[in-house]
Amino acid sequence: MSAGPGGHYLVLGAGGLGCPALLGLVSAGAAAITIVDHDVVDASNLQRQVLYTTADVGMAKVDAAKVRLRSRDPRLHVRALRLRLDATNLAPLLAEQPPGTIVLECSDAPDLKFMVNDTCLAGQLPLVVGGVQRWRGQVQAVQRGHACLRCMFEGPPPTELQEPCSLVGVMGAAAGLLGFWMAQLAVALHAGEPVAGTLWAIDTRTLLPQQMRPRPRPDCPACGAARST
Amino acid sequence: MATIRIPTPLRKYTQGKEEVQIAGATVQAVIEALEHSHPGIRERILDEHGKVRRFVNVFVGDEDIRFLENLQTPVAERDEISIIPAIAGG
Ligand SMILES: [Zn+2]
Numbered sequence: 001m002s003a004g005p006g007g008h009y010l011v012l013g014a015g016g017l018g019c020p021a022l023l024g025l026v027s028a029g030a031a032a033i034t035i036v037d038h039d040v041v042d043a044s045n046l047q048r049q050v051l052y053t054t055a056d057v058g059m060a061k062v063d064a065a066k067v068r069l070r071s072r073d074p075r076l077h078v079r080a081l082r083l084r085l086d087a088t089n090l091a092p093l094l095a096e097q098p099p100g101t102i103v104l105e106c107s108d109a110p111d112l113k114f115m116v117n118d119t120c121l122a123g124q125l126p127l128v129v130g131g132v133q134r135w136r137g138q139v140q141a142v143q144r145g146h147a148c149l150r151c152m153f154e155g156p157p158p159t160e161l162q163e164p165c166s167l168v169g170v171m172g173a174a175a176g177l178l179g180f181w182m183a184q185l186a187v188a189l190h191a192g193e194p195v196a197g198t199l200w201a202i203d204t205r206t207l208l209p210q211q212m213r214p215r216p217r218p219d220c221p222a223c224g225a226a227r228s229t
Numbered sequence: 230m231a232t233i234r235i236p237t238p239l240r241k242y243t244q245g246k247e248e249v250q251i252a253g254a255t256v257q258a259v260i261e262a263l264e265h266s267h268p269g270i271r272e273r274i275l276d277e278h279g280k281v282r283r284f285v286n287v288f289v290g291d292e293d294i295r296f297l298e299n300l301q302t303p304v305a306e307r308d309e310i311s312i313i314p315a316i317a318g319g
Contacts (some may be wrong), residue, residue, distance in 0.1 A: 018319070039262050108319035130319065131316035132316065136237045139314070155314065156284060157284040199313075203237055203247075206247060211292070214286075214293040214295075
C-alpha cells in the first residue's frame with residue numbers, strides 16, 4: 001500500500017469496532033483523529049473494547065480513548081466529542097470537517113449507519129462503514145459514483161428482526177479483525193486507492209471472505225440525492 | 230446442483246451447515262426447494278409479498294440478482310448462490 005502517513009479521520013463510535021479501528025489508524029500514521037461517542041466505558045464489554053482498562057470504567061469513552069491514543073503517539077491530534085449522533089446533529093458535524101476527512105462508521109446503531117451513508121454521500125465525504133455481530137462482519141468503503149451501503153442493502157433490518165449486540169454478543173476477535181480492516185480501507189481511501197463499492201463479508205469461524213462488487217443501484221435514493229447536490 | 234452459502238443467522242434452519250446443495254432452474258425455484266428441505270428459512274429471505282427482503286442481498290456468483298432477472302434469474306448446475314443480510318452491530 002502506497003498510503004503515506006497523515007490525514008484526518010472522523011471515527012463515529014468508540015466501541016467494539018471503533019477501538020481497533022482507532023489503533024489501526026494510529027499505527028498507519030494518521031495525523032489527526034476526531035472521535036465521537038456518547039457512552040461511558042462499561043466493565044461488561046472491555047473484552048472487545050481493547051482501548052480501555054478496568055481503571056477507565058465510568059469514564060467517557062472518547063476521553064479514555066484520547067488518553068490512550070495520545071500515549072501511543074504524542075504528536076497525534078485527537079479531538080474527543082462526547083455526543084449522541086442523531087438526525088439533527090450529524091449533518092452539521094460532517095459539514096464542519098476539514099477537506100479530505102475520511103469517516104469511519106463504527107457505531108452499533110443500524111439506522112445511524114444508513115443515515116451516515118446518506119449524509120456522507122451528500123457531503124462528498126469518503127466513508128468506511130462496518131458491522132459486526134457474533135462471529136461475522138462486513139466492511140464497505142463508500143464514495144460517490146460507486147455502490148453505497150443503500151445500493152447494497154436498501155435499509156436497516158426492521159427493529160423486530162434486529163439482533164442487538166447486547167443480546168447476541170460479539171466475539172472480541174471478530175470486532176478486532178473488522179475494526180482493523182476498516183482502518184485499512186480508510187487509509188486506502190486517503191491514499192486514493194480504488195476500494196470503494198466493494199462489500200467484504202466474513203465469518204471468522206471459516207475465515208473465507210466473500211467479496212461483492214455490485215453496480216450502483218439506479219434508483220438508490222442516497223446516490224440520487226448525492227448526484228443532485 | 231447449485232451451492233447455496235447460508236449466512237450465520239440462517240444456519241439455525243440448516244442444522245448449522247454453511248452450504249446446502251439444492252437443485253432448481255431459477256433463484257425462486259431454489260428458494261422454494263430450500264424452504265421444502267429447511268422449513269422456515271424462506272420468510273427470512275423473502276417478505277410477505279414474495280420479494281427479496283430489503284436488507285438482504287442474493288447473489289448468483291458475483292452478480293446481485295437485482296441486476297439480473299431478480300428471482301427469475303436462471304441458476305446453472307454449478308452456480309454458487311450467496312445470501313447476504315446487512316450486519317449492523319458494532
Ligand atoms: Zn447508493
